[in-house]
Amino acid sequence: MTTVEVREIERKYEAPGSPGLPDLTGLRRVACVEDRGSVALDAVYYDTADLRLAAAGVTLRRRTGGEDAGWHLKLPAGTDARDEIRVPLRAGAGAGACAGVGSEGTGRVDGAAGADGSGGADVSEGGPGATVPPQLVRLVRSRTRGAPLVPVARLRSQRDVRHLLDKHGRRLAEVSYDQVTADSLPSGKSRAWAEIEVELAEAGTAAFLDAMEEHLAAAGARRSRAKSKLGRALGKRVPKPSTAPVERAATVGDAVMAYLREQVSELVALDPAVRRDLPDSVHRMRVAARRLRSALSTFRFVLDPEATRHVTEGLRRLGTELGADRDREVLTLRLYELIDPLPRHEVLGPVRGRLRTWATTRRSSTRRRAITALNSARYLELLSALDTLLAEPPLLPAAAAPAAEGLRRGVLRDYRRLAKRVAAANTDEERHEVRKAAKRARYAAEAARPVLGTQAKAFAQRMKEVQEVLGEYNDCAVTRAALRELAVQAHLSGENTFTYGLLHERETRRAKAAAARFEGVWEQAAREEHRDFKID
Template sequence: MADSKREIERKYEATPGTRLPDLTRVAGVSAVVHRGLRELDAVYYDTEDLRLAADSLTLRRRTGGDDAGWHLKFPVSTGIRDEIHAPLADTLPHSLAGLLRSRVRDAETVPVVRLLSSRDVHHLLDEDGVLLAELSIDEVRAERLTAQAHGATAAWTEIEVELADDGDPAFLDAVEQRLHKAGVRSSASASKLARALAETAPKKQRRKKKSGPAAPLTAGDHVLAYVRDQIEAVIGLDPAVRRDLPDSVHRMRVATRRLRSAFKTYRKVLDRTVTDPVGEELKWLAAELGIDRDQEVLDERLGTRIAALPRTLLLGPVRGRLRLWSVARRAGSRRRIVSVLDGKRYLALLETLDTLLADPPLLPGAAQEPGEALPRAVLKDYERLATRIGHALAQPPGEDRDLAMHEARKAAKRARYAGEAARPALGKPAKKFAKRVKAVQTVLGEHQDSVVARDALRGLAVQAHGAGESAFTWGLLYGQEEAAAADRERELPEVWAQASDPGLRSALKS
């Protein structure tokens, strides 16, 4: 069983002779208590090509100290990481292996670095003896374990200050200010592993300067940069989905949709004979992810409606029936999602996405200036949306209009994503376009949510009636959803008029 915690820490350069300043002069610190010396022995694991390190992930098996075991750390932001801890075992626990699968795939994780740390620990306490932060002076010796540069070593001393659980990050700022005044410099390395890999790398690799992707110049460059961002989002969100973190399923699903939209919108840039089959697989993945997410949205919507009703209008076991209905529909959904992410089809999709980036199927249009190719693609999606909006508004209220508005919603989503993808190249006009189309998408989305809710309410009413319960409340909620849909239908022409501003389209082309 794995446990998770948020780790917030700062690192500083030191020498064996570095003396700590008086930290009781930091606001809130009443005492600095020496907790003794700890000997830590950690072996860090990665693939041979260091895929985890490339994404700033660390996986280690550590003995010594009071948290011996396997530790997997995910970066959240500078100085903040989520640490997943599993009990000490000879092999990597299954609970952690799954969290690495989107990056590791079928590759083996092997020992890459061993770190021996002599840790001198101090606790910073407030006036009540409550721990504010743990400060340690670590004397570190690193040894490279991979075949390349095997046996290479490095040694250094550093100071590490880790915030206590539920502590205020501003406290670390105050400690840092005090350390800086004493001449202690912040570390240039984000982690011990990063420093160990850098200092034990072969000399030729050390001389090579890391450079990021070249600045996008052509239309193809911009489209590929957007595609790369979405692929990285899918891979990066995989562990969060497995951990059931808030909004992770939704964000991963959105990334798959953005990818599919980019393939369709920028068909003059990327060859659709290659991207269409990939898009179908992304559609499958989005559908699998959507089973749980769609039910979650529906539960929240109906629950909010019920909570807003006076008690006198709640006839029968309304809340209980909604809860049972929801549980039945969501049963096993979490297990299903993890099963999908562990499956061969999903892993094959990730390999396909890697291949697409490594050897992109660029068409001659990819070489065009972004100011020429991208506006044409965005405006083509706009025209598609305009056609669907016109068709929807021409339908009489009822099922045909509902279906037409749903199709318009999908077109609005695609046009919005097209604008977002073009924003780095086209600037403010693309940003404004995407924002206004998003407003249209929101109105159409709320309308579709009402359609879905009415279908669910009809089913709940049938269930209640069949069980001998009153269906009054379900009918009342159905009427509310009908009214909400009518409001959105009346709102749509005004929102669409803003999005279809001719000046905005002209600005995209200029």
């Protein structure tokens, strides 16, 4: 089935007492208010029985009526923004394929079959069983954890639509007046209301959205307290997760648990982005996994390490599986950055063509590896284990220490661990271990920053500098290995290998420069840590 993705930026308002839309003329930039008539919409919303999607601000519906009839999955994408993934209804099951969707915001949704064998959720919506499209089932897997998707609400709306056009005939926004009847399922309890919805169009801006809000406020409309129609329909049924911030923590146990909640939330939220192959999503999800794993190691005096060992191991495996795709991405970019500036006389043979073939082959393999990991039963087990950790943390007596004292202890432990590795580092492998230790110390400081403030911020920045200079050293080693691999392939095909050797030598010189630069970066960082943290 064809899948379309759009970025939706909209605001909802509780309608004023008088029915219908207020006068929309007179707004700056609005040259024409185009009446698009009225349409009847009928949507059934799906969720787990305990409303896990609604709790995360995610909605999944099957809607008939209107130009975009079909299955719609909406994922949070920032203030007033959501990414809507649309899949058309099956032939004969209602309206046809999505219509009127522009190219902006499009993206690919991964279609790999789920390792758990789920091809979609068979659910009833008052007629023949409807099947949630499997690509949408996979996009919410990190939320549902394989639990069945069932109808939780039916919303019927009579929508009056206006398009606001500028002097060039471009759409600034679509404004609609919706008279909504909502039935909570399975109870059938009904409620009704009217609301105004303003959705930015291709020529609209955030400033125009603000001006529109002022105009509606003057007419008596006010921002809706619910972020979606479904949220308003379900009301108090939607669970409210704990979101206590780190800076309010009284004890180090509270602070660590608040930080872990933040990272688990980030990990789960990035799952659909990785499946959709969005830019930087693999990197960000891998970082979330690493931060969780680092926190469990750094604060092992807060959380029983024996009780969290299986979680730590699961995070390590996930990071490894995601890392293959991320490392491939970084390496490919680095090779192109080396080759592209070369003058023509230094590029001998089909170098760029060979690199494209090499990169494409590797990408297919690493991408498949990442998606397979997310589709595995082991991944769901990890997410469930993280839920259990947050709900029933195995806190040790030291968790009762004041937050600032305990967080400082964790940061200093990681710094001393790093210093020992620096003193013993002589080989490439040992320098790589130093880099990982610097990253762990940086993550510890970032976890402590809400409580320790600028002191932790400065520490994290210095650790980042240490990590980055060693990262360049490591990148040179990885790049040299890739250049050698490309050179061997070229040689076996009878091609000139001069260019690969040239770049190999340049990467060798760059590695030596990074190693020399590291000495100065570390000496300065060590002096400042002793000064700021009073390290003995």
